Amino acid sequence: MKKKLLFVISQFYKGGAESALLNLFKLLDKEAYEVDFLVMNQMPAENAVSLIPMVPSWIRLCDVFQENLNYPLPKRARGRFLYTIPQKDEFPRPALDFVFGKQYDWAFHVGEWYTPVFVAREVNAVHKAAWIHTDLSKASYFNAKEYFRYDDAVDSYIFVSQNALKSSVEAYPLMKEKAAVIYNPLDLPELRKMAQEPTEDVLLETKRPIVLTVANIRTEKGHLRQLEAMRILKQRGVNFTWLNIGSLAYGPLVEKVREQAKAYGLEKDFLLLGSRSNPYRYMRYADAVAVLSDFESWSMVITEAKTLRVPVIATRTAGALEQIVHGENGILTDFTPEDIADKLELLLTNEELRQKIRDSLTDFDNTTEIVESFGRLVSKEELSGLEKDILFVFDDVNYPSGAKGAALHQMDALQRAGHKVAVFSGTEPNLELRMRLPEVRFYGWHSIQKNRWFNSRVLAILLDRSWTATEKMEKLTCSFRPAADKQQQTFRRYVMGEAQKLFGQFKTVCVVSEGSIWREDVANCSAQKKIQWIHTDYSAWKNFSDWTRHITKDDGQIYQKFDTIVLLSEQIRNRFIQIYPQLASRTKVLPNFIDQEEILQKGQMRSEKPFPPVHFVTVGRLSQEKSLMRLLKILYGLKEEGYRFHWDWIGDGPEWNDAVEKIQKLDLTDCVTLRGAHRNPFRYVKNAQVFALLSSYEGLPNTIYEAFVLGVPVLATAVGGIPEQISQGKNGWLAANTEKGIRDAIVHILENQNEIERFHENLQQYHYPNEMIEKELNELFEC
Numbered sequence: 001m002k003k004k005l006l007f008v009i010s011q012f013y014k015g016g017a018e019s020a021l022l023n024l025f026k027l028l029d030k031e032a033y034e035v036d037f038l039v040m041n042q043m044p045a046e047n048a049v050s051l052i053p054m055v056p057s058w059i060r061l062c063d064v065f066q067e068n069l070n071y072p073l074p075k076r077a078r079g080r081f082l083y084t085i086p087q088k089d090e091f092p093r094p095a096l097d098f099v100f101g102k103q104y105d106w107a108f109h110v111g112e113w114y115t116p117v118f119v120a121r122e123v124n125a126v127h128k129a130a131w132i133h134t135d136l137s138k139a140s141y142f143n144a145k146e147y148f149r150y151d152d153a154v155d156s157y158i159f160v161s162q163n164a165l166k167s168s169v170e171a172y173p174l175m176k177e178k179a180a181v182i183y184n185p186l187d188l189p190e191l192r193k194m195a196q197e198p199t200e201d202v203l204l205e206t207k208r209p210i211v212l213t214v215a216n217i218r219t220e221k222g223h224l225r226q227l228e229a230m231r232i233l234k235q236r237g238v239n240f241t242w243l244n245i246g247s248l249a250y251g252p253l254v255e256k257v258r259e260q261a262k263a264y265g266l267e268k269d270f271l272l273l274g275s276r277s278n279p280y281r282y283m284r285y286a287d288a289v290a291v292l293s294d295f296e297s298w299s300m301v302i303t304e305a306k307t308l309r310v311p312v313i314a315t316r317t318a319g320a321l322e323q324i325v326h327g328e329n330g331i332l333t334d335f336t337p338e339d340i341a342d343k344l345e346l347l348l349t350n351e352e353l354r355q356k357i358r359d360s361l362t363d364f365d366n367t368t369e370i371v372e373s374f375g376r377l378v379s380k381e382e383l384s385g386l387e388k389d390i391l392f393v394f395d396d397v398n399y400p401s402g403a404k405g406a407a408l409h410q411m412d413a414l415q416r417a418g419h420k421v422a423v424f425s426g427t428e429p430n431l432e433l434r435m436r437l438p439e440v441r442f443y444g445w446h447s448i449q450k451n452r453w454f455n456s457r458v459l460a461i462l463l464d465r466s467w468t469a470t471e472k473m474e475k476l477t478c479s480f481r482p483a484a485d486k487q488q489q490t491f492r493r494y495v496m497g498e499a500q501k502l503f504g505q506f507k508t509v510c511v512v513s514e515g516s517i518w519r520e521d522v523a524n525c526s527a528q529k530k531i532q533w534i535h536t537d538y539s540a541w542k543n544f545s546d547w548t549r550h551i552t553k554d555d556g557q558i559y560q561k562f563d564t565i566v567l568l569s570e571q572i573r574n575r576f577i578q579i580y581p582q583l584a585s586r587t588k589v590l591p592n593f594i595d596q597e598e599i600l601q602k603g604q605m606r607s608e609k610p611f612p613p614v615h616f617v618t619v620g621r622l623s624q625e626k627s628l629m630r631l632l633k634i635l636y637g638l639k640e641e642g643y644r645f646h647w648d649w650i651g652d653g654p655e656w657n658d659a660v661e662k663i664q665k666l667d668l669t670d671c672v673t674l675r676g677a678h679r680n681p682f683r684y685v686k687n688a689q690v691f692a693l694l695s696s697y698e699g700l701p702n703t704i705y706e707a708f709v710l711g712v713p714v715l716a717t718a719v720g721g722i723p724e725q726i727s728q729g730k731n732g733w734l735a736a737n738t739e740k741g742i743r744d745a746i747v748h749i750l751e752n753q754n755e756i757e758r759f760h761e762n763l764q765q766y767h768y769p770n771e772m773i774e775k776e777l778n779e780l781f782e783c
Contacts, residue, residue, distance in 0.1 A: 691704070
């Protein structure tokens, strides 16, 4: 049975990546493949050669730009009922029409210069791949943040050289498990035929040596560096003609190159010929082909020159290092104009060297190997790295909470123990998180097919052959239930029902937050083990607000379906059991990890000089439970009484504006500073004398342990598990959770500053028990 393939590219004008794709099309067996080719934006481009007319006729091609020019009215009317507003806003209708209702075996997004959003969102394919034609670690134009937004949809990243793969994976480790190499192919018969076509260009009649560069005029292709090298050689008396074939579309750079050539007196020697549909007849006459880019993945020009047995000089890019053995089948040079000049002079003046290189290039042909490697890729039915072992479930994995930080450390420990860890999140993980967890597979709404079904137009479901008759009937039935409550019932039945099936594919599912919207769905899934993590003092939090009372009203029934409920301290566990005594046997105490090395390292970074006589710092979100407003009222009273202190608050949140206003109103700007969120709060903690956490409720806050690691004593309210963390009179002070209790504790510190230094000395040997926690964590996750 034929494999159904889709290739999507932005434009199809002559260039390295485009030529490689055209060659692949010509080499594919039409008896083995059905190929669709979608060109998204082939706008007219001056001095550019379109490759669209050369696409084999058996390939179904959609030139979206041309189709859009004459898009018929009936199709426009149909599209109004077929596509959602976001689809119509983001993608041209002909592109949506072209892939609508089709099921592909493989869909390929070609190019790293634009994002794979269309293939990721709009194409229905068993496997999806992104074809990358450069070394991503060097490509300044590469937008990693946007490109990797769609990493979850990509099964394979295809590179065109091993070196480019290696460098790119070192820069972006999240690609490691998905990376593969398929070298750029050549259409050898056509190449050799085109090279023999006659040319009447008088430029080729010169008796001087000819150096040829085939590259569009772009900064990274190094044309200005070529001019510097040519100037050096002219000063040495080495005369030759340097022909440059490639698009002149980037006007400002083209003008700069021409001005530089004129300034060096090379305007008659360094020639910009623009695009040529057949550069190979020029290549046949060249004494050397120069590929002097800042970076290349696998240069088509080097391969073409080698095929025509023309010596190549190339900068040491990732691709060139793989394509050329210096002095054997080409010449490698550093990136400086001086070294380029030295190596080019050697090549142009040494006929024996040039002949040696030509002789080594006899019968160069790797076409069969490339076609076979492509065939092996698309023949894969299953891809590696899909084992479903442990799933962590987040509402928003990007939200910077203590629970998230704890979960990240837990995932690290589980991976060290050999587990395969995955994450489900209601939001797309950002690039920073993907880089932090390169071996973690992410799931989300895109993983739930019924979510696409729910959000699609009725007509789209009815006409799309990929949906079953039952699903079409369900969609039609649901469309007659416009009321919000009916829609909610439909969503819970179909979409959340499929989410439960996804969760059930994992051996162990862990819900990261006690407030998660996914708790009930995890509770009802069929996973072998279900774990709920509670990161706060549940007994205080449960009744803290109308929202917490609402979302916890059914917790007694929900948690009955969990195997383990993890709490952070014995006191928090005891208070939880008082509410749900029937769950006592399911509870377990397990503190969070602390990254001692990172805390100590970041704590050494310098901050502002501490404020005498006592410098307090708080690291926490500006939200109601952290009770900043209560603290400001207390500090106002202390300042009025003549006490001296300074208080830094690191963090932001919904109370920011109110806090700023109150600080100004109470005239506390000289002794209270809101510093906002910081990636490294530890430098502020290290430079403080006392760390303070005066919340209305807490779990077992990591920030207290982090302060201990840095040798800073802690003042905290006696809520949650904090009394288990602070040893009164040894490493800190406990305050009653009242205005009077907090005020008295602060006054005690201000009047007994000798205790600060004594507690600091006590903390010098502090060590957090990560080893014990990791051992218990692994025991917990063993099924």
